[in-house]
Amino acid sequence: MQKIERDVVIVGAGPAGLTAALELKKAGKSVAILEARDRVGGRTWTDQIGGATIEIGGQWISPDQTGLYSLINELEIETYPRYKEGASVFIDHDGKRTVYTGEDFPVGEATVGEINKLIALMDQLAAEVNPDTPWTHPDAKELDTISFHHWLESKTTDAVAVECVGLFIAGGMLTKPAKTFSALQALLMAASAGSFSNLVDEDFILDRRISTTMQGVSLAVAERVGTENIYLENPMLRLEWSKDGVVAHGKDVSVSAKRVILAIPPNLYSRPTFEPPLPRWQQITHQHQSMGLVIKVHAVYATPFWREKGLSGTGFSPSSLVQEVYDNTFLNDPRGTLVGFISDEKADQMWALGEDERKAAILESMAGFLGEETLSPEVFYLSDFGAEEWTRGAYATSYDLGGLHRFGPTQNDAVGPIYFASSDLAGEGYQHVDGAVRMGRRTAARIVAEFEGTEYDASFDGAESAFGALAR
Numbered sequence: 449m450q451k452i453e454r455d456v457v458i459v460g461a462g463p464a465g466l467t468a469a470l471e472l473k474k475a476g477k478s479v480a481i482l483e484a485r486d487r488v489g490g491r492t493w494t495d496q497i498g499g500a501t502i503e504i505g506g507q508w509i510s511p512d513q514t515g516l517y518s519l520i521n522e523l524e525i526e527t528y529p530r531y532k533e534g535a536s537v538f539i540d541h542d543g544k545r546t547v548y549t550g551e552d553f554p555v556g557e558a559t560v561g562e563i564n565k566l567i568a569l570m571d572q573l574a575a576e577v578n579p580d581t582p583w584t585h586p587d588a589k590e591l592d593t594i595s596f597h598h599w600l601e602s603k604t605t606d607a608v609a610v611e612c613v614g615l616f617i618a619g620g621m622l623t624k625p626a627k628t629f630s631a632l633q634a635l636l637m638a639a640s641a642g643s644f645s646n647l648v649d650e651d652f653i654l655d656r657r658i659s660t661t662m663q664g665v666s667l668a669v670a671e672r673v674g675t676e677n678i679y680l681e682n683p684m685l686r687l688e689w690s691k692d693g694v695v696a697h698g699k700d701v702s703v704s705a706k707r708v709i710l711a712i713p714p715n716l717y718s719r720p721t722f723e724p725p726l727p728r729w730q731q732i733t734h735q736h737q738s739m740g741l742v743i744k745v746h747a748v749y750a751t752p753f754w755r756e757k758g759l760s761g762t763g764f765s766p767s768s769l770v771q772e773v774y775d776n777t778f779l780n781d782p783r784g785t786l787v788g789f790i791s792d793e794k795a796d797q798m799w800a801l802g803e804d805e806r807k808a809a810i811l812e813s814m815a816g817f818l819g820e821e822t823l824s825p826e827v828f829y830l831s832d833f834g835a836e837e838w839t840r841g842a843y844a845t846s847y848d849l850g851g852l853h854r855f856g857p858t859q860n861d862a863v864g865p866i867y868f869a870s871s872d873l874a875g876e877g878y879q880h881v882d883g884a885v886r887m888g889r890r891t892a893a894r895i896v897a898e899f900e901g902t903e904y905d906a907s908f909d910g911a912e913s914a915f916g917a918l919a920r
């Protein structure tokens with residue numbers, strides 16, 4: 449067992465942990481990162497599959513994500529736009545397929561009116577919610593103890609409008625059924641992206657991609673942190689802690705440090721042994737944050753055949769197995785790639801099938817949007833984060849009904865030398881890489897202020913580095 453000493457030990461080399469390490473290094477502090485996997489990037493992960501570049505995890509960046517933008521600017525990494533030209537496809541409850549343009553789903557005038565009414569209401573409430581402290585909203589308890597589905601039903605009698613608006617947050621973001629999380633949790637999701645309108649506009653929220661892939665951002669940060677400071681295949685199994693510091697025990701390295709940052713998803717906080725155990729409140733709080741489940745489908749074709757038909761590749765259907773489809777062709781790739789999403793209970797059903805049956809069902813559903821050419825991809829791959837021991841779901845964690853206002857206020861409290869940093873605990877950028885970057889920067893700034901005996905500015909939002917760029 450190797451024994452080393454650092455100012456701060458960081459657990460998890462995802463975007464939050466790596467950004468924290470980079471910031472601490474800029475502030476002149478020594479760091480080591482323990483990472484369970486044999487790679488950095490966490491829920492951002494790129495692989496070559498059948499000769500195609502596949503972004504298995506996070507990939508899109510939107511204009512409001514200024515924390516991530518400032519990091520990639522610092523790293524001199526470019527972005528490129530998602531292909532958006534052409535018409536979209538909508539499949540309704542009866543299986544009727546409509547090709548349409550414009551922002552409104554082709555669901556009938558009255559339903560469009562109800563959908564827009566609900567979106568306006570969500571925008572109004574989201575503007576009242578501070579994403580860092582949603583529990584301070586005057587109606588927080590009321591909004592947190594009704595499911596998003598039932599809250600929508602209390603605002604309209606139009607079932608199709610409820611289903612369509614529910615999809616944006618349930619299937620589209622939290623990847624849990626809309627009956628299992630609260631209206632307040634939905635409002636946090638909306639407020640974290642600036643507004644509900646931003647969230648429902650795929651041209652905004654899925655605006656651009658990273659030219660080196662999203663995992664490439666983590667790889668570039670890792671290089672600046674120094675790969676010699678990152679201990680791969682070293683899950684933290686045990687943490688000894690006291691007011692004076694910690695010893696973090698990995699598989700084959702132990703790090704003594706003054707502080708530790710747990711930059712792992714909250715659903716995994718119970719995995720290492722804490723000596724002594726965490727206080728009552730932290731042991732309980734984080735049990736109420738659980739992972740959603742979504743299958744990200746990748747299908748690569750000889751050409752982007754849908755473009756020749758005047759289609760953008762975008763498709764929506766609240767009732768289909770695959771509820772969203774987009775053109776996901778990688779930068780300068782002459783082939784065409786589609787990405788599709790299968791969420792929550794539909795994902796459960798798919799994992800219950802055999803491989804061939806699952807593939808056939810998924811491609812059949814995607815062909816409903818873009819035609820029978822969809823049935824024969826050259827490469828077919830399913831992202832399966834539910835089976836990943838060091839994530840256990842996708843995209844991220846959210847509270848169960850009533851948990852956000854009850855446990856949220858203490859979710860970011862440090863316990864002695866132990867700090868928590870995860871995009872799942874972020875306000876702005878919640879559940880996104882942007883939130884991970886912000887949390888990394890904020891946590892590093894808190895620790896540096898403590899080391900230096902200065903006042904930490906709690907309004908610091910992590911949109912920019914607190915320490916400038918690293919001298920190289």
Ligand code: FDA
Nearest residue numbers: 460462463464484490491506507508683684871879880881
């Ligand atoms: P993250 O989970 O990324 O990293 C945590 C790290 O901790 C991992 O490397 C893990 O191995 C490690 N770890 C866990 N336990 C450990 C232990 N005991 N010891 C040591 N290491 C341990 N976001 C976005 O902005 N745009 C997008 O398009 C998408 N799309 C998307 C698709 C899919 C399929 C997924 C799964 C996720 C996304 N996301 C996304 C979300 C985004 O990927 C996510 O918000 C960030 O990766 C979270 O970064 P963190 O560093 O907080 O955690």
